[in-house]
Amino acid sequence: MAKEMIKGNVAVAEAAVRAGLVSYFGYPITPQTELLEYLSARMPELGRAFVQAESELGAINMVYGAACTGLRTMSSSSSPGVSLMTEGISYIYGTEVPAVLVDVMRGGPGLGNIAPSQADYTQIVHGGGHGEYHLIVLAPSSVQEAIDLTGEAFDLAEKYRTLAVILMDGFLGQMMEPCELPPFKEVNMESPDYAVAPKPGRERRFLTSINIDPPAQEKLNIHQMTKWEEITKNEVRYKGYYLEDAEYVVVGFGTCGRIALTAVREAREQGIKVGLLRPVSLSPYPTEVLNELADRAKGFLVVEMNNGQMLDDVVSIVARRAPVHFYGRMGGMVPYPDEIGRAINDMIEAKAANDYVGRDDWLAQMREMIGQGA
Amino acid sequence: MQYEILIAGFGGQGTLYAGQVLAYGGMDEGKHVTWLPSYGPEMRGGTANCTVVISEDEIGSPTSLHPTAVIAMNLPSLDKYEPMVKSGGWLIVNEDLVNRVPDRKDINIVMVPANTIAREIGNERAANMVLLGALEANLQILPEGAIERSLEANTGEKLKKFVHLNVEALRRGAEYKL
Numbered sequence: 089m090a091k092e093m094i095k096g097n098v099a100v101a102e103a104a105v106r107a108g109l110v111s112y113f114g115y116p117i118t119p120q121t122e123l124l125e126y127l128s129a130r131m132p133e134l135g136r137a138f139v140q141a142e143s144e145l146g147a148i149n150m151v152y153g154a155a156c157t158g159l160r161t162m163s164s165s166s167s168p169g170v171s172l173m174t175e176g177i178s179y180i181y182g183t184e185v186p187a188v189l190v191d192v193m194r195g196g197p198g199l200g201n202i203a204p205s206q207a208d209y210t211q212i213v214h215g216g217g218h219g220e221y222h223l224i225v226l227a228p229s230s231v232q233e234a235i236d237l238t239g240e241a242f243d244l245a246e247k248y249r250t251l252a253v254i255l256m257d258g259f260l261g262q263m264m265e266p267c268e269l270p271p272f273k274e275v276n277m278e279s280p281d282y283a284v285a286p287k288p289g290r291e292r293r294f295l296t297s298i299n300i301d302p303p304a305q306e307k308l309n310i311h312q313m314t315k316w317e318e319i320t321k322n323e324v325r326y327k328g329y330y331l332e333d334a335e336y337v338v339v340g341f342g343t344c345g346r347i348a349l350t351a352v353r354e355a356r357e358q359g360i361k362v363g364l365l366r367p368v369s370l371s372p373y374p375t376e377v378l379n380e381l382a383d384r385a386k387g388f389l390v391v392e393m394n395n396g397q398m399l400d401d402v403v404s405i406v407a408r409r410a411p412v413h414f415y416g417r418m419g420g421m422v423p424y425p426d427e428i429g430r431a432i433n434d435m436i437e438a439k440a441a442n443d444y445v446g447r448d449d450w451l452a453q454m455r456e457m458i459g460q461g462a
Numbered sequence: 463m464q465y466e467i468l469i470a471g472f473g474g475q476g477t478l479y480a481g482q483v484l485a486y487g488g489m490d491e492g493k494h495v496t497w498l499p500s501y502g503p504e505m506r507g508g509t510a511n512c513t514v515v516i517s518e519d520e521i522g523s524p525t526s527l528h529p530t531a532v533i534a535m536n537l538p539s540l541d542k543y544e545p546m547v548k549s550g551g552w553l554i555v556n557e558d559l560v561n562r563v564p565d566r567k568d569i570n571i572v573m574v575p576a577n578t579i580a581r582e583i584g585n586e587r588a589a590n591m592v593l594l595g596a597l598e599a600n601l602q603i604l605p606e607g608a609i610e611r612s613l614e615a616n617t618g619e620k621l622k623k624f625v626h627l628n629v630e631a632l633r634r635g636a637e638y639k640l
Contacts, residue, residue: 091489093482093485093486093489093495093497093616119501202501258501259498259524262498262499262501263496263497263498263499263524264482264485264496264497264498265495265496265497266489266494266495346521346522346523346524347522347523347524347525348522349520349522349523350522350523351522351523352522353522422525424523424525424526424527425522425523425526425527426527426528
């Protein structure tokens with residue numbers, strides 16, 4: 089198939105359509121709006137359901153309802169909108185029904201701005217809503233990867249009866265790249281056995297997230313943890329670059345991961361043995377490969393468009409076997425490869441102790457950069 | 463070889479479109495390409511720019527602090543992006559909308575009266591294509607004629623009538639080869 093040039097937001101929307109999306113519910117918010125706008129024309133054209141809800145709260149609860157039929161459903165939003173959805177996310181997880189959510193992150197906190205950010209890593213990967221849950225979180229770094237992961241997200245959501253999130257940022261949403269769309273999947277309108285869709289002669293079914301009886305709730309919690317164990321075993325995804333002989337390892341995801349690739353290549357040209365680990369599934373996290381790297385690497389550099397949220401995860405996995413440096417930009421700022429290149433050089437020169445964690449030094453450096461002093 | 467091209471101007475001057483034309487050309491030649499627009503609460507008359515990266519390999523960063531070439535369609539863009547051009551790189555300037563010559567001595571500078579030329583061929587809005595033509599003639603990022611072929615192939619029916627004008631604008635711009 090010929091390649092097409094498509095914007096990230098639109099590519100994800102069309103990929104969802106081709107994955108057999110039956111219903112979409114959402115509410116516009118920049119920098120994600122093109123996704124919803126595209127589907128507002130595309131879904132009715134195909135005789136499928138598109139609803140612009142009254143708010144994000146409305147949208148996620150419509151998704152909840154649609155997910156109870158077991159048919160493919162999704163929503164999309166950006167950071168503040170996703171915050172509004174977190175209650176619904178917890179309910180969907182608690183009820184164990186499948187859905188896909190796309191979060192095109194922007195600068196925050198609060199209303200923040202519409203520039204690209206990764207500031208919602210912790211919110212999406214480690215919770216956000218109440219109760220205990222683990223979402224499947226996939227972080228593409230190119231338009232093609234966003235397309236591929238969107239298809240996978242629906243399969244995973246269905247396979248494990250859970251919520252899968254595509255976590256990207258405004259950069260990827262707005263960027264155009266040549267890509268190939270997958271062929272159309274047949275739309276499945278046959279509800280699975282657990283679903284509440286009507287079928288004549290069948291016993292009445294009841295889907296809920298309420299478990300008044302604590303032992304019953306605990307039983308469900310154990311079941312969900314067991315399911316998560318399974319997902320952790322089977323669904324880890326990452327991409328490694330120049331890792332075979334790497335003495336130093338940069339860790340970055342999404343947009344930051346691909347910007348780091350340029351910095352790593354430039355460092356390689358200077359003869360520095362540095363590699364890049366780009367986690368694609370942020371949850372489950374590629375713990376095993378990072379664990380192996382920690383046994384032989386002299387140092388790690390985590391790069392993010394936030395204040396070091398994934399850094400905490402890397403630090404806990406590396407477990408003082410090597411220093412973990414950090415470089416990040418916040419507030420909707422995106423690092424240039426040069427900045428990451430400098431951070432690579434700083435890491436090598438520092439010869440820090442194995443229990444070193446770079447956040448404090450990074451913050452001091454940032455204060456100096458914007459002229460606020462220490 | 464990797465090219466990083468930044469195209470900047472006022473909103474409405476067609477900076478984003480010029481970048482897309484270049485990006486489509488790269489795609490049709492089988493290159494790796496990224497097209498990244500500046501985006502924000504912007505409007506006609508505000509600033510608009512995009513970065514196009516064209517490479518033989520998988521592209522890492524879609525932005526660059528030191529682009530291979532900058533097309534400056536107006537004075538604010540010249541002021542802002544002249545210092546960024548990579549040493550030995552290229553600065554293509556819309557001579558009609560600036561009041562100074564660039565200061566840099568370590569880069570190649572191409573001054574093009576793009577609005578005047580576009581007016582001559584019948585539509586001032588083709589100034590972006592004049593500048594793109596000058597860029598491509600000097601850098602030869604793609605094989606000869608690739609952008610023209612891509613314009614033909616990727617322009618929708620509604621806008622087909624402008625292809626001829628755009629091609630002429632590209633060719634007139636190409637006359638400004640150093």
